[in-house]
Amino acid sequence: MDAEPQPSDAPKKGGWVTFPFIIATMAGLTLAAGGWSNNLIVYLINEFNIKSIDAAQIANIVNGWIVVLSLTSTLDPLKPTPCENDQSPCMGPSKAQIGILYTSLALSTMGVAGTRFTLATMGADQFGNQKHQVVFFNWHFFTMYVATLVSMVGIVYIQDNVSWGLGFGLSGAANLIGLVAFVLGGRYYQLLKPQGSPFTRLACVLVAAFRKRKSLLSPKIEDYCQEPQPEGSNLMITTPTTSFKFLNHAALVSPGDMNPDGSINKPCNLCTLQQVEDLKTLIRISPIWSTGILLHTPIATQMSLIVLQSLAMDRHLGARFQIPSGSMMIFVMISTSISLAIINRFLLPTLHKLTHTSPTPLKRIGIGHVLTISSMALSALVESKRLTTAQTHNLTDNSIVPMSVFWMVPQLMVVGVGEAFMFPGQVMFYYQEFPKSIKSTAAAMVALFIGIAFYLGTAVIDFIRKTTGWLPDGINDGRMDNVYWVLTIAGLVNFGYYLVCAWMYKYKNVDNKELISSNPC
Incomplete structure (x- = not known):
């Protein structure tokens, strides 16, 4: 992922001079987004008295304006009265409180949607050399995952153990720093002239x-x-x-x-x-694009359910420290960050030396499919063991099961490796294959099917809740393992569809x- 120096006769606009500004912007915005999104389910359950599965559904829907979200955590009139252990019934939020919460989440979501993947294509547009574009994409995703990792460890810990207001405030500060970095680099950016939609x-x-x-x-x-x-x-x-x-x-x-x-x-x-x-060209690409929706739906669903599972498991690391539930996805980020470095610094160069070729973007996406399916199967097995342990100890509702949360680490590591293959592969594929007139929207197309995947994941969970007894509010009384098996089967069917699409597709x-x-x- 080494950045090559820009030649002395390079133009003043664009090139590697823009790199630190765009990467710093990405780091700040990702820290901000990670600070409010990774711990959202816990915030909704603990601070807004929202039931667990409903909180997971809301997180899927909203997954920027951080200031309003910070106010909901610091001003008492903006959130419901805290629930005491002996309080019955537990009062939920009023219509005004839930309205302000949804407004803040909507603004935050729009801010993330308008920046994260747009920065990817804007950064690639600064380079005319395809090799440099690949290097930039590698650094872009590496920065995104490392910044998310930092927010999961630091900001989420502050939210759970110090203050929700301070945690959201730090997210707002990171967002401001990213904005300042972006503005400072304005005179160096190579901007494409707008030519209408x-x-x-x-x-x-x-x-x-x-x-x-x-x-x-x-x-x-x-x-x-x-x-x-x-x-x-x-x-x-x-x-x-x-x-x-x-x-x-x-x-x-x-x-x-x-x-x-x-x-x-x-x-x-x-x-x-x-x-x-x-x-x-768009028509030819659309079948492959559609496979991305069902590829990311299991991941989107897993991101929500993993928090609920960890809340009902032993999260202690040593005698005193307890891992925040919202930080469980840290293992995905660690796995992805390490895998990105290994793939780009060791695996790809080694393969190129041995075979004189490199894996195509479609092959990298295919590997991501296989690893994601494997992660869902592992999730089903681990949840089955957790439920068996709960039944052995006669535990119901959301009681904590005497089973370490680290049982879920392997499935998260596997999905992390999968993301290291498929995310850069997807962005590179669409950026290379999209027509020049819409090349700047290539990364946004990845964001689009990820967004659709979260909505589809919400619909899947809602359908399962209405037609089965697998997802009650007390997860120890349900069969979440069956949900993961359904996602595994759906992933296998989608992978078969992807193989057909990839086999029929011809690169330009x-x-x-x-x-x-x-x-x-």
């Missing part, structure tokens, strides 16, 4: 193709609209491909499509062949453009 242009392809569906396609390249090029340069003429041939109608020039100056009269009546081919190794001299439409 690329997705609007792609939508116009569908509209134009439908409107011209009765027109006969021409075998002549000059009958199709080409992307305008700078004056005096040789044009890269795109040839219409035969796949999804119906879309080629969108670029077929008809009478009235052009203005006298050669510009397009109405964008949704005529599109360029480049726009058509960009849409075809062959450029469908030829260099000729011509005029654009």
Whole structure:
């Protein structure tokens, strides 16, 4: 993951000079996000008197504005009266209190969504060399996981043992430091000029193709609209491909499509062949993209359930210290951080020396699939043992089972290694394969299916609660192990679907453009 120095004749904008600013921004924002999201379930249960499974559901939905969240922990009117052991019934939050809580979580979630994966593509845009882009992605994810690790150890401990207000306040301070770092690097960033929404242009392809569906396609390249090029340069003429041939109608020039100056009269009546081919690329990628949803749904569900499990297990490390439940995912971060270093500094270089090739992004994603499925199976076995121990000791509800929480470490380590393979693989795959017009949204597409996975995980848990008795409020009375087995089976089915999609996909190794001299439409 070594960053190579920038040549002395490099342009002033972009390059490695932007690296420390973007990485510092990523570190600050990740510390902030980790500080409020990793311990959210415990906060909802202990401070807002919300039942355990409901708290897990809320965490799935919301998983920035940290100030409002800090106020809910420091101002008594913004949270319900604390529950005492002998208090019955335990009063939940009022409508106003829950409204303020949801508002703070919504703002925090939007802040994370608008920065974490956007920074990844913005950072990659600073480099024209693909090798440098790969190095940047490696450092980006390494920083993200290390910062999350720090927040899990430090900020979560402060929240559980010192003060929720101080913990959320530190998250806000980290967020501010990240913002300052980002602003300070502003004069060095290489920014792409905005050209309108690329997705609007792609939508116009569908509209134009439908409107011209009765027109006969021409075998002549000059009958199709080409992307305008700078004056005096040789044009890269795109040839219409035969796949999804119906879309080629969108670029077929008809009478009235052009203005006298050669510009397009109405964008949704005529599109360029480049726009058509960009849409075809997205269609080819979409099956692989869809597999990412079911790949991350088990992980999203596990992140919530692991906290509930740890609350009902022995979390002591020594005589006095007790591991916070919200810090259990620390083992995922440790595993991922170490694995990223090993993969990029040892495994990949060794494979390249031995085979003169490197694993493709799709192969790295595939390894992530296998490891995630293995983690779900391990989770099912460990939970089965925990339930057996609870039954042996006649423990019900959420009573603490005399079984060490470290039994769950192997499954978390396995999923961590899986993330080290699949997250960089996914971002690199979409960044390399996405059309140039929407390349900046490549990492955001990963964030999109992760978000969908969390919502789907919420729906899965809700469905299981309504149709089975596996997830009661007292997890010792349920069968959470069966939930993990369902996730394991779903992962296996999805992996089979992924293998088919990956086998059928062809990388953009062959450029469908030829260099000729011509005029654009």
